[in-house]
Amino acid sequence: MKIAVSGKGGVGKTSVSASLAKLFAREGRRVYAVDADPDASLGLALGISDDILAKVIPLIEMEDVIKEKSAGGGLLYSLNPDVDDILDEYSISVGNIRFLRMGAIKPGGSACYCRENAFLFSVVDSLILDKDDVVILDMGAGIEHLTRGTSKGMDLMIVVTEASKTSVQTARVVMQLANDLGIEVTKVIANKIHSPKEEAFIQAQFTAEELLGVIRFDDELLDVALGNEEDILTGAFKASMEEIYQRVIHFSGGKTSNNAKS
Ligand SMILES: Nc1ncnc2c1ncn2[C@@H]1O[C@H](COP(=O)(O)OP(=O)(O)OP(=O)(O)O)[C@@H](O)[C@H]1O
Numbered sequence: 242m243k244i245a246v247s248g249k250g251g252v253g254k255t256s257v258s259a260s261l262a263k264l265f266a267r268e269g270r271r272v273y274a275v276d277a278d279p280d281a282s283l284g285l286a287l288g289i290s291d292d293i294l295a296k297v298i299p300l301i302e303m304e305d306v307i308k309e310k311s312a313g314g315g316l317l318y319s320l321n322p323d324v325d326d327i328l329d330e331y332s333i334s335v336g337n338i339r340f341l342r343m344g345a346i347k348p349g350g351s352a353c354y355c356r357e358n359a360f361l362f363s364v365v366d367s368l369i370l371d372k373d374d375v376v377i378l379d380m381g382a383g384i385e386h387l388t389r390g391t392s393k394g395m396d397l398m399i400v401v402t403e404a405s406k407t408s409v410q411t412a413r414v415v416m417q418l419a420n421d422l423g424i425e426v427t428k429v430i431a432n433k434i435h436s437p438k439e440e441a442f443i444q445a446q447f448t449a450e451e452l453l454g455v456i457r458f459d460d461e462l463l464d465v466a467l468g469n470e471e472d473i474l475t476g477a478f479k480a481s482m483e484e485i486y487q488r489v490i491h492f493s494g495g496k497t498s499n500n501a502k503s
Contacts (some may be wrong), residue, residue: 254277299342404431456478
């Protein structure tokens with residue numbers, strides 16, 4: 242199953258991605274946790290230490306190797322069967338989680354991440370998955386990364402939003418795009434909800450079918466952000482994510498990905 246997590250900046254995409262990765266892994270499923278956001282910190286949220294993360298080679302550096310192996314060029318690559326063989330060098334495994342990252346941040350105002358995105362999603366699309374394997378992509382903020390190429394083969398798009406008009410607006414645009422791009426299921430998680438008033442706002446914006454879950458603002462996540470607590474699955478956040486996880490596995494029930502082994 243392939244899951245993309247998207248939404249406006251700072252809404253909690255990385256927290257949700259890391260939690261889902263840990264929950265799937267806890268069930269014994271193999272998880273590819275992919276940091277597709279150059280500005281993201283999925284590795285840290287997964288509890289991987291800085292010094293280990295520093296050793297993970299950005300996936301984009303694999304591009305030249307692939308180009309040498311496949312005679313082709315341009316933005317479309319023929320990766321199989323090479324990708325699995327060489328992916329080891331560009332990932333680290335923590336238990337059942339295999340962590341990969343797209344690439345480093347570019348200097349301000351420089352080019353887009355089109356090349357990185359195209360390559361990253363070629364790699365993801367080429368992964369040969371077992372039926373129970375899961376790919377979780379922590380996407381960049383906003384919508385620029387959402388194209389036919391990047392959405393190919395995604396089974397579920399999770400859009401994270403806060404209780405604000407601008408955040409909901411972005412969520413709506415992402416949902417529409419995901420639909421246009423043919424992603425089968427798109428669901429919303431409302432995160433950092435402070436009050437019944439905010440919850441009522443969210444309930445008014447989305448249908449019960451659209452909403453995958455509501456997560457309250459939880460001070461305990463501050464300890465994770467400050468580095469005092471390693472496990473993101475803590476406090477009320479953990480309880481909410483466990484409920485959401487139960488709904489997410491419903492979407493993977495018996496479903497295999499495009500490249501799944503039978
Ligand atoms: N439910 C919550 N309660 C309290 N704090 C939260 C909650 N969810 C996330 N946070 C905090 O909000 C901050 C941003 O979260 P996170 O990095 O997951 O968002 P993001 O959408 O991935 O951000 P970016 O767009 O910058 O990549 C972090 O400090 C995180 O600990």
